[in-house]
Amino acid sequence: MIPTYNEKPNLQELVSRIDDACKGASIDAEIVIVDDNSPDGTGAHAEELGKEYNVKVVHRSGKLGLSTAVMEGFEAASGDTLVVMDADLSHPPEKIPEMVRKIESDEAQMVVGSRYAKGGAVENWPIHRRIISKCATLLARGLTKVKDPMSGFFALRRSVIDGVELNPIGYKIGLEILVKGKYDSAAEVPITFADRKAGKSKLGASVYLKYIDHCIRLYEHKKPWLARYVKFTFIGGIGTVINLAILWTAVEVFFAHYLWAAVLAFVVADTNNFIWNRWWTFRSKGKVHIQYSQFLLVSINGLMLNLIFLKTIVEDLMPALGIGEDRASVFLVVAQVIAIFLVSIFNFIANSLWTFSDDT
Ligand code: GDD
Ligand code: MN
Secondary structure, three states, X not given: OEEEOOOHHHHHHHHHHHHHHHHHOOOOOOEEEEEOOOOOOHHHHHHHHOOOOOEEEEEOOOOOOHHHHHHHHHHHOOOOEEEEOOOOOOOOHHHHHHHHHHHHOOOOOXXXXXXXXXXXXXOOOOHHHHHHHHHHHHHOOOOOOOOOOOOOOXXXXXXXXXXXXXXXXXXXXXXXXXXXXOOOOEEEEEOEEOOOOOOOOOOOOHHHHHHHHHHHHHHHHHOHHHXXXXXXXXXXXXXXXXXXXXXXXXXXXXXXXXXXXXXXXXXXXXXXHHHHHHHHHOOOOOOHHHHHHHHHHHHHHHHHHHHHHHHHXXXXXXXXXXXXXXXXHHHHHHHHHHHHHHHHHHHHHHHHHHHOHHHO
């Protein structure tokens, strides 16, 4: 399965090396090329190669994206063992037999051509590309044990994706399958990732942001409650900064009474929290005005709980632990941190089960 966009100069060598590698290992391979109407004529060239090799070409109307190309390739392929690779010769076709063997012997149902497994490498990568790649890999750490989940070179048994709903927005279809696919074990085969032979990479800067978004969505898929709680507290943290900034500005710049300033700061920060949580944390589509009132109500209750917790910690817990008045201000901060933590859990649970209940 090879997605292509402007890869004409690489195709002949690629197809002939795949053919050699597979024939040498007695693998009956069909090469599926999914081309997005490449302006350089990759599609027609692929058809041409079909006269000599077992090549099937899927033509799409325009550049519709890598992930959907791979998914269409899966549908077009007739085999039961699927291999995906780039067209630019950065993935060595000679590794295909080893990957396919692992699938067919059922040692694994998903096999990744890995730059970061023992024996794997990248060729001539500048330091910044190495760092970006490492950071991206780190972000996916909690999603899979595979050391190179970003690899665009992988093999799988068709049953791994049978009936699995794959999200095509991400560039990283391999990672998507690793997280959502149905398999008992995933293996890695070390590869040396070569520089692309000809042409330019189709990866732009926006791909990094899309990748972060993709990872967040996969964490949500894997650990929905934890992912939402992390997002909720992250927004809450920003909300706290907004709250303090407004409080300070209102009192110092506009000489407002501190209580009115506090009310204003609370409402603005909480509205901000509501918008982000509705749109991002809970991805909710419920009735806005009802949810907004519920959210405010939860926050007000949270605020009162905060005061009760704080009072209990300062007046009951601290004396019981023998913490004296002289160190009170330090412990006041500690007490408030504990109180905020407890309230964040209360707010989160209340908003999950009540405010945004029908969506989660
Ligand atoms: N049909 C189709 N449509 N093919 C596409 C499209 C598209 O919109 N965009 C890219 N491709 C094809 C390219 O022609 C190439 O064969 C393959 O997909 C990968 O694109 P590259 O432009 O070579 O990507 P890269 O080298 O920057 O990234 C590769 O390496 C990364 C690891 O560092 C990909 O394999 C990534 O998936 C991988 O994470
Ligand atoms: Mn490439």
